[in-house]
Structures are given as structure tokens and as C-alpha cells.
Amino acid sequence: MSDKKKVLPKNRELQPELVQLQRRLFLRSGLSLGALSLLSGCNLQDGDQVDKVLWAMSRWNDRVQSMLFRPNHLAPTYPASMITKPFPFNAFYDADSAPEIDGDTYKLEVSGLVRDKRSWNLAQLRVLPQASQITRHICIEGWSAIGQWSGVPFRTFLAHIGADTTAKYVGFKCADRYYSSIDMATALHPQTILALDFGQEPLPTEYGYPLKLRVPTKLGFKNPKHIAAIFVTNENPGGYWEDQGYNWFSGS
């Protein structure tokens, strides 16, 4: 358990209520996964010696992956004819539990090591330069699907908010209670975009309306949907699945 606490969010930028929410989520997931650990030991959940080795190896794999990561190497792109239809829905809840967000009142909060902490609405995001890409979303479960995402290149957005790009991490808090984080090198990758559109339309609810991070160099769960807040930090903010044992870097 002590290991898991180390990767839990420690960021001082977090709103107190969000910290509480994350604690609740952590405890809840701890309960359901505790049931699994009765069936098989050594599963990253019970803090025994084997778990400690597995967590240590996972941190080692983070380091190797960040060394393997090539900042300007592009993920393969595909023709529109290869787009997967229908595109699979995947989350820790059913599709009909996806949050309904009012785009007119939506605000994207910005905090942490940035110069300009003003929040953004959708119209302001639409005015920024847009990019579109057809790339393969690869799920940690092994399946993959090709989709088209368009929006603001994330490095363009980071430049607009005056982010400290020497900071280590960018964290995301989402309206569906999900949270995740990526390394700065990945945040600055040319194909990492703040997606507003899926195909030719605004993101449908189940794919993350109104804002999703699309990172073709990471596994699917590192592509948070329904983003409500973005923060730049030097303390690893962890993530919903990452804190339970998914490898944090999870690059592809």
C-alpha cells in the first residue's frame, strides 16, 4: 500500500475537493481489486515483496520507454478508408454513463507552472490553429482501432498558456472523474492534440465531448476524455489506472 501512496497525486495545484474525490476513487478501486487479490497474489495490490519488485520494474520500464521515445518520430497515419466503424467505446463505466456536458458553459481550467491561468471556452479553443490526423488508437487490452481526431496541437496550446516546458509532467482532470498525466516530451510531440472533433463532427459524448487528449504515441488509457482541467507540474500526478498498477509511461 505504501508504494501506491507514493504515486498518488501530491500536487498542490489540485483543488481540495478533487483530492477528496480521488481518495474516494482510490479507496473504491482498492475494495474491488482487493477482492481479486484474494484469488491470486502478487498483483500489484497487496504490497508484498513480489509486488514491490513489480512496481520497481514498472518504474524501470518508465525510464527505458522515455529513453526509447523519439520526440519527432511520427506515429503511422492511415487513409480515411481504413477508419474503424463503429469506433469502440471504452471506459471504466458504461457508454450511457458518459457525462453530458453543456458546451456553451464549458470551461477548461488551467493551473500549475503556467504564465496564464485564465480558463478557456470552446470558441476560444476553436480559434487556435487546428490539426487533423488519422491514427491508430491502441488499447492496453490489445485491440486497436483507427480514427480521425482534429483539434489544437497540444504544444500550440502549451505555448498559449505559457507553460513551463522544462517541467516534467502535464496532468489532466476530467468531468467523468478520470485523471491521468503524461511526460512533457510526449506533451510536446507534434501529433499530441487537444481534440475537439472526431471524424468531421464535434466529439460525440461517448468519445469525450467536448475535449479529449489524443496521443498516438501512448496507449488508449493515456488519452483522457471530457477534460475539465489541465495542470503543469514537476510532481508525478499519477492517473486513475496508473495508480492501480498500469505502467505510467505506457508509450507505444
Added chain:
Amino acid sequence: MATADQTRRIIHPLLVRVAHWINAFAIVCMVMSGWAIYNASPLFGFDFPRWATLGGWLGGAIAWHLAAMWLLVVNGLVYLGYGLLAGHFRRHFLPLRARDLLRDVKDALTFKLAHQPGIYNAVQRLMYIAVLLLGVLVVASGLSIWKPVQLDSLVDLFGGYDVARRVHFVAMAGIVAFVVVHLALVLIVPSTLLPMLSGRAPRHAGKKPPKQEQQA
């Protein structure tokens, strides 16, 4: 010990034995955790039974898979390096002639195939060469589905991400089939097990001692 050394010859050098048992542990971890990962999104119309999987849940299974991967690869490279540079492969797995293979397959099917400790028959040679190649294939396809963007040219070599995933599965199935036959042969000829631990076989076991491979 000195007298034991004089009456028994070394048929498996220490490095080969250590590598063998590390490999056995790593392969069991890789296969069982790999089956758990497969179950998260089955490629074919079946699941692996839960008792045969490792990790408890997808995150645990992946943690096992990507930790044991290092053990498998480092151990495999040491073994391959030794096998190629010290002539271990050449001495034990070659030559492999079609004529010998046909004869040995026939003998094996009629249960007439003799076993000489330290000497591999043509069927064994073929199986060891095949499983070594499957090992290379399973690691290459595994790397390509672990890093499909960073190693995209490797993925292209396999014909795409989905094909690489299937190749990884087929290579795993080939290795598991080898392990099943390997274990069945140990059951049929149990005297092969002890030398894989001690390295030594009684001198009288073979008709004449083959070229010896001394321990360093």
C-alpha cells in the same frame, strides 16, 4: 567430488543449466501473464482458464509480463551468445540432415528411438533449432506490439500491428507445444532430468563418450 568427476562426465555445462532454469521460470511467467493479457481482448473464440493465468487482473498481468520480459531477454541473449560463440549450438544441434531426421522420426513413432545422454538425435536437433527461432520470433513480435510507434519498421516487417499480434500468439503456441513435448519426453526418459540439475551423467550411460564439453 573428485571421484564423482572421474566417473561422471559433464553433459550440460553450468552456464547452460543456469540459463535453462532461468528460462523455464521466465517462460512460465511470460506465458501465464500473456494468457491473462490475451483474455482482456481475445483474438480467437476462446479464453484461457483463469487458473492458468498470472497477475490477477490486467494491470497485474502486464506488470508480470513486462518485468519477466527483461529476465527472458537478458538470459536469452547470454544463452544465444554462449551458444553461438562457444560452439555449443554447432556441437549439439548440427549437422541436421534430412536423412537422419526421417530415420529418427520413424524410430520415434515406433518407440525405437534410443536416448544417449549428451547426444541429441535429429528430431531433438530440429526441435531445439525450431524453438530457438520461435524464441527470436516471439521476442521480435512482442517488441513490435509493445512499441508499435517507436519500432514501426519492425511492425511493418510483420505486416501491421494486428498481424504482429497474431504472430506473437502463434509463436507462443509453438513454444508451448515445444514445452509440452519436452516435458513429455522427460516423463518418458526421467534420467534426463538429473543431469539438467547436476550437469553430469554416468559414464556407462552412453556407448562411447562423445566429445566432451568441459565446464569453464
